[in-house]
Amino acid sequence: MPHKPPTTEELERRKIVGIREETITDVTSTDFPGHYPGEDHSWDIERFRQGFRVEFHHNETFEASFSLIGIDASIANAFRRIMIADIPTLAIETVFINNNTSVIQDEVLSHRLGLIPFKGGHDGLHKFIKWYRKPDDQSQLDSSYFDNNTVSLRLEVKCEHNDKAAAGETDPTKLYKHAHVYARDIEFVPVGRQLQYFSGEDAIAPVNPDILIAKLRPGQEISLSMHMHKGVGSDHAKFSPVATASYRLMPVITIERPILGRDAEKFARCFPKGVIGLEKVTRKEAAKKGSGYEGHEGELKAVVRDPMRDTVSRECLRHDEFKGKVKLGRRRDHFIYLVESTGQLQSDEIFLEAVAHLKKRAQFLEKQVMNMVR
Amino acid sequence: MPRAKSKKEEPVEAESDVAMEEAPTSHQPEDEMVVDQDEDEDAGDVEDDKSDEEEEEEAQRVRLLPGSTPTAASFEFLNEGHTLGNALRYITMRNPDVEFCAYAIPHPSEAKMNVRIQTFEGTTAIQALEKGLRDLQELCNVVSEKFIGARDSFGASSP
Numbered sequence: 001m002p003h004k005p006p007t008t009e010e011l012e013r014r015k016i017v018g019i020r021e022e023t024i025t026d027v028t029s030t031d032f033p034g035h036y037p038g039e040d041h042s043w044d045i046e047r048f049r050q051g052f053r054v055e056f057h058h059n060e061t062f063e064a065s066f067s068l069i070g071i072d073a074s075i076a077n078a079f080r081r082i083m084i085a086d087i088p089t090l091a092i093e094t095v096f097i098n099n100n101t102s103v104i105q106d107e108v109l110s111h112r113l114g115l116i117p118f119k120g121g122h123d124g125l126h127k128f129i130k131w132y133r134k135p136d137d138q139s140q141l142d143s144s145y146f147d148n149n150t151v152s153l154r155l156e157v158k159c160e161h162n163d164k165a166a167a168g169e170t171d172p173t174k175l176y177k178h179a180h181v182y183a184r185d186i187e188f189v190p191v192g193r194q195l196q197y198f199s200g201e202d203a204i205a206p207v208n209p210d211i212l213i214a215k216l217r218p219g220q221e222i223s224l225s226m227h228m229h230k231g232v233g234s235d236h237a238k239f240s241p242v243a244t245a246s247y248r249l250m251p252v253i254t255i256e257r258p259i260l261g262r263d264a265e266k267f268a269r270c271f272p273k274g275v276i277g278l279e280k281v282t283r284k285e286a287a288k289k290g291s292g293y294e295g296h297e298g299e300l301k302a303v304v305r306d307p308m309r310d311t312v313s314r315e316c317l318r319h320d321e322f323k324g325k326v327k328l329g330r331r332r333d334h335f336i337y338l339v340e341s342t343g344q345l346q347s348d349e350i351f352l353e354a355v356a357h358l359k360k361r362a363q364f365l366e367k368q369v370m371n372m373v374r
Numbered sequence: 375m376p377r378a379k380s381k382k383e384e385p386v387e388a389e390s391d392v393a394m395e396e397a398p399t400s401h402q403p404e405d406e407m408v409v410d411q412d413e414d415e416d417a418g419d420v421e422d423d424k425s426d427e428e429e430e431e432e433a434q435r436v437r438l439l440p441g442s443t444p445t446a447a448s449f450e451f452l453n454e455g456h457t458l459g460n461a462l463r464y465i466t467m468r469n470p471d472v473e474f475c476a477y478a479i480p481h482p483s484e485a486k487m488n489v490r491i492q493t494f495e496g497t498t499a500i501q502a503l504e505k506g507l508r509d510l511q512e513l514c515n516v517v518s519e520k521f522i523g524a525r526d527s528f529g530a531s532s533p
Contacts, residue, residue, distance in 0.1 A: 033470040043468035045512045054520045056528035066524070068517070074464035075513065081457040348525050352518055359514035361458060365451070366507040368436040373500055 003038025016252055016329040021317040029072055029332055057308075057336070064347035067250070068335045076247060076335045082354040083245040085234040089344045090118060090125060090151060090204075092238075093132075094227040101220045102181075109214060113155075113226060114238045116183050116211055117342035120151075121202025125344065128197045132229040147192030151204055151228035154187045158223075159216035176218055184209035189225075204228070207343030241350050243340040250334035251310040254327040255302060258292040263321050264302040270316035277305035308336065438500075439488070446492040447499035454487040455479060462489060465513070466506035471497040475506075 006014075018025035033041045051070040058065050068076060095110040102109070132149040135141060159178045172179040183206035190198055198204050214222060233240030253275070259267045260281070268276040278300045286297035293301070312330065316322050341347040439448040451458070459477035466475040466489075474492040491499040 032467050033472075040470075041468065042470040043465060043509050045509070045516065048513065049516050049520075052516060052520055054517075054524035056524050059525060059528060066521075071517070072464050074460040075517075078457050078461040079517075086457070348521075352521060355514050355518045355521065358458075358461065359511050359518075362462075362507045362510040362514070365436060365454075365458070366504060366511070368432075368434060369449075369500065369504055369507065371432075371434060372436050372438060 006036070006039065015332050017249065017332050019312060019314065019328040019330065021314065026332075031072075059348055061346055062341055062343060064337075064339045064341075064351070066337055066348075066351075068247075068337065069250075069331075070333050071335065072333065073335075076337075078358055079351065079354045080245050080247055080337070082357050083242055083339060083350050084240055086232055086357055087241045087345070087350055087353050088131075088230045088232050089239050089241045089342075090120065090129060090228050090230055091236075092116065092118075092153065092226045093229040093231065095224055096226070097224045099221055099223040102214050102216050102222055103220075104214045109222070109224075112213055113186075114236070116186075116213075117207040117344055118204055118228065119207045119343050120204040121198050124194070124197030124202060128193065129230055145227070147194050149229065151194065151198075152189040152191060153204070153226040153228065154189055154224070155181070155185060155213075155226070156187070156223050157181045157185055157216065158221040159218050161218045172215075172217075176216075179216055180212060181214040181216060181222060182209060183211035183213060185213075186226075241342060241345045242347075243342055245337070245339045245350070247335040247337045249330035249332065250336060251307045251312045252327075252329040252331055253304045253307050253310060254329070255304060255325065256327055257325040258296070259302040259322065259325055260293075260296055260299050264300045266319070267302045267316060267322060267326075270313075270319070270322075272309050272311055274306050275304070275310045277303050279303050442499070444498045444500075445495065447490075449489045449491070449503060451487045451489065453485045455485075456487075459487045459489065461510060462503075462506050465509045466491060466502055468509070469502055469505055472502050475502075 014026075014030060017027055030036070031041045035041065048070070053067075053069040055067040055069065056065075057067070068079075092114045095106075095113055097106050097110070100106050100109060104112075128148055129151070130149050133144070135144045157178050159176050162175055162177050165175045169175050178185075186206060188198070188204040190203075216222070231239035253271075258281075264278055268278060270276075281293045281296045281299050281301050283297050285291055285293040286295065288294075312328060314328060316326055317328065337351070339347045339350055341350055345353070435452040435454075437450045437452075439450050442448060456479065459479070463475055463477045466472055469475075471493050472491060473494050475490065477487060477489045479487050489503070491502050493499055493502050
């Protein structure tokens with residue numbers, strides 16, 4: 001029997017993950033060769049190119065949101081995982097404490113310092129700074145630090161009484177000098193060629209100068225120096241270039257039978273603002289037989305306005321008046337990413353690096369597989 | 375106290391920039407069967423292309439597991455996980471010559487990922503694996519190309 005090619009509606013239906021009151025349906029993708037007899041689902045880069053789309057929603061340094069449409073979850077997830085765990089950044093790795101008489105313990109202080117995100121010149125961070133390799137021989141440690149693998153920082157703060165404080169002052173920040181130690185107190189110590197890569201605007205500095213590191217009282221002092229190295233998030237979260245990198249599937253709301261009048265208003269309240277709109281039933285719609293709008297001209301009807309804003313709370317499925325009138329789902333191949341950078345890299349750049357990283361890894365492994373056969 | 379010191383204008387040695395995964399702090403004991411004396415086993419993972427080429431001998435990270443036939447084979451990847459495993463599984467499954475493809479991480483405390491590929495007659499599991507890795511690279515090209523296009527036109531349309 002000759003196979004009939006699937007209709008557009010059928011293809012569309014296959015992409016939807018059904019969401020019912022208590023259950024979900026059609027979770028796995030079916031676009032594999034052999035799944036539908038007589039259909040060609042083999043991988044073809046040109047077909048992929050035609051079906052694949054990227055849409056931007058917003059794009060700022062600290063937050064970017066965009067949609068990848070026409071891609072499988074396994075690939076989308078690889079990009080997400082790479083953004084979190086495999087894109088290298090520079091962070092404080094070693095702290096040398098000369099003196100710490102504050103109430104915060106050395107190891108806690110060191111941990112706090114490590115988590116502070118830093119920024120610096122793009123070229124310096126990408127091209128100049130390389131991986132630091134700890135020598136196997138401990139005696140070689142001193143000769144393993146170079147200007148292109150280690151960035152030095154210093155933090156010297158001493159808390160003292162402020163003689164100029166007004167009598168009866170109770171605010172410690174006014175009563176004492178340096179009662180609070182902030183990230184901006186960290187001083188960059190450029191060495192060698194770092195001067196040419198990290199000067200002026202491009203200097204290594206905390207992304208947010210107002211991060212509180214410790215609180216001091218008169219007589220207490222923090223004196224330490226730090227080494228920054230390149231690292232990846234899989235080793236320690238402080239190296240992750242993102243605060244969060246996540247995706248969700250595009251919600252699909254289908255109103256199958258008219259929802260009118262007060263019901264329509266209630267229906268709109270079942271969703272976040274802006275998802276459902278209310279429109280007047282037009283004369284033309286009311287005149288159409290079998291549309292369900294007959295005799296309702298001028299009444300309000302619910303229409304889907306912006307499904308992307310929906311949280312898919314399924315609230316509308318709990319009410320009897322909407323039974324059989326609405327269908328919820330998610331588009332399996334539409335991924336709405338949200339990437340929040342910590343500030344060292346641009347958010348959109350992190351995604352591009354993730355793509356490049358996956359490619360490089362596949363390239364490397366292809367070579368390895370050929371090596372294995374040899 | 376150790377301080378970073380300036381390095382003269384000499385070419386960067388491959389030794390001096392090695393993947394973070396190499397660092398002893400997070401170093402996992404590795405299988406003796408596959409690790410040799412060469413410590414730079416995943417240097418190519420993160421290094422720049424230049425030193426990649428310098429590094430002729432890289433430790434083998436992919437291995438054919440025993441009991442394989444040409445059309446049905448299991449591969450062991452070192453230092454790979456779900457990130458590449460699932461992506462590779464998907465793209466290999468899209469190959470019409472592949473009868474079966476799956477990946478597994480046999481135990482979470484070992485940094486290993488296994489891929490099983492069974493093909494129909496006419497091709498081999500190794501060829502299918504190579505095609506999968508090649509397709510993945512092509513896919514990445516298309517994704518970055520379209521991403522850059524969308525970003526630039528978005529940046530142009532909004533202030």
